[in-house]
Amino acid sequence: MTPVVAARSGPREDAERFPIPHLEAFVATILTAAELPPADAQTVARLMVSADARGADGHGVFRLPQYVQRIQAGGINRHPQMRLVQDHPATALLDGDNGMGHLVMSRAAAVAMEKSASTGIGWVGVRYSNHAGPAAMYAAMPLEKNMIGLYLAIGNANHMAPWGGTELLLSTNPIAIAVPAGTHPPVILDMATSVAAFGKVKRKLQDGEPLPLGWMIDGMGQPLTDPAHAHDGSLLPIGGPKGYGLALMIGLLAGTLNGAAFGREVVDFNADSHSITNTGHCVVAIDVARFMDLDAFKAAVDAVCEQIHGSPTLPGAEIRIPGEHSAALVAESRELGVPLAPAVVRQLELMAAEFGVNPL
């Protein structure tokens, strides 16, 4: 099996839809066939399908072949002994023992929520984790306890140079923040610190389209618009030096502070399926009720959303609150099934045949 590229398949018109429980069971079966413990396989499957259900299809079921390849190559510990190497009233450092990122981050979020319930906030740093899917998923976990969630991560491949430089020392290190609302969907921001994700660049290559100006530069600082040369260039950070600075700080907080990989230590998990990635993240849970009455807060968030939604728009434009598009996609996926691109479906069918399990 060749390394799987990280292009987003996108919710296209030709997508096929599958009921959530059916798709979860299929993914869990494959992961179990790859010898993950069944309970862990189910947890990972649930989160992977949840990514597709919310529209983060570049971080969902699409990744299954790559995950299985890494598990089989020995790049993932199937039986990690996760442990808190630091444990304080409001902070902890979790060593994921190179387990599946979804399992490590679920544990980290649970610890953050426990600490927050006790002290008002829980900040849990993580090392020796792996790619864990969309950032929003972990920022959103504390919402179930009426907590605000914050998530930072080091991406699993460096595609961005420092501002003014040419060496790809930075990933598109994402930040996600989730805030509970009342009648409005939770406000959830999930953003990379680059103008475009590298997966979008790969999609342009697949589609035979040039890259828009402002996405990438080449080694001379000139605009790079031919996606076939993307590996010779650098993604551009949002706001120039600002996005570079933000990616750097996220690297220090999610990586260096936790003893996780950053800079030249980062393993390109698209090109290498066996090396330990030592992926760093951190997840934070903030207990809203420690600041103000929960219902009053939710009403205030609703009011902010309504004020923004009710404000005048540019000609032909609409105003979105972060998170509401995902919430609509989740509702749609529950009703109609989770959309998968035909290419992804074909890859899943190949895997089913390979493992001798029932087809999708």
Added chain:
Amino acid sequence: MTPVVAARSGPREDAERFPIPHLEAFVATILTAAELPPADAQTVARLMVSADARGADGHGVFRLPQYVQRIQAGGINRHPQMRLVQDHPATALLDGDNGMGHLVMSRAAAVAMEKSASTGIGWVGVRYSNHAGPAAMYAAMPLEKNMIGLYLAIGNANHMAPWGGTELLLSTNPIAIAVPAGTHPPVILDMATSVAAFGKVKRKLQDGEPLPLGWMIDGMGQPLTDPAHAHDGSLLPIGGPKGYGLALMIGLLAGTLNGAAFGREVVDFNADSHSITNTGHCVVAIDVARFMDLDAFKAAVDAVCEQIHGSPTLPGAEIRIPGEHSAALVAESRELGVPLAPAVVRQLELMAAEFGVNPL
């Protein structure tokens, strides 16, 4: 006195330099003459001069006339009874009772550090504060205890529309993060969520120069390049919807969560010197030693800085680590004095005459 505009004076060639203690004493004298208690006047003066010393001249002594105007107009409480309206092991909510922002935020940072020393992290939300100067200053306070600092704030005037909208519901809400290093200066990011600060727009107006493309748009979404029409347009967020999303989340965390003003509630403190601004901020202190050995962490941060500095540059470019330029300016200011633009010096001399105190 007419309302003071928030243009940056900038460290120009024609700047005059003043020794730090001398400038601090002058500012404290003026603030005392405006009937701030002497100890408070000294604290505010020290922080205001510190802003200029680090190059944040748009948030330093330049603001003195505006602050005095607000104090005299009754828009600032000279004798605030600050209190923790919420106080938990790792979080607190500080009501600043409409005191000077510098005093409120110094108190908030102290509380955050105390809580962090006890639990690993302290997150302090603030309401009923005021403009407090550069974000970096408060993110940097925890450095003295070998803690990482994080600061979020709601700006004191709305200059940015939601993405797709035209109503100025957002400020350029800044974020600052400070991380201690070993031999390298602390890594300190201080960024607005807009491409350009509104002060820079005003500077272009003063200098008779057009605005670069990408700074602002007009009410039809077209590029706005004439700074004389800046008040009819919107600053653009970094990364389009990303910067908008970040400004919104900072608003929810620094404002809504603390019961502080956000959206239409925000008072334009440049145009109105008497209304209570109910400015919201939050400051966070994270105790590095709760994650890893302090010296090992500092060495790791140095290694990241050296890796980035030692990496190849674009033709004619240099690579900067956030915070090192400010550190160099601080060293220069200590040696040569703090630079003030001639227009600022003239304004200070006018104030000295007005209050009958010794000239600068």
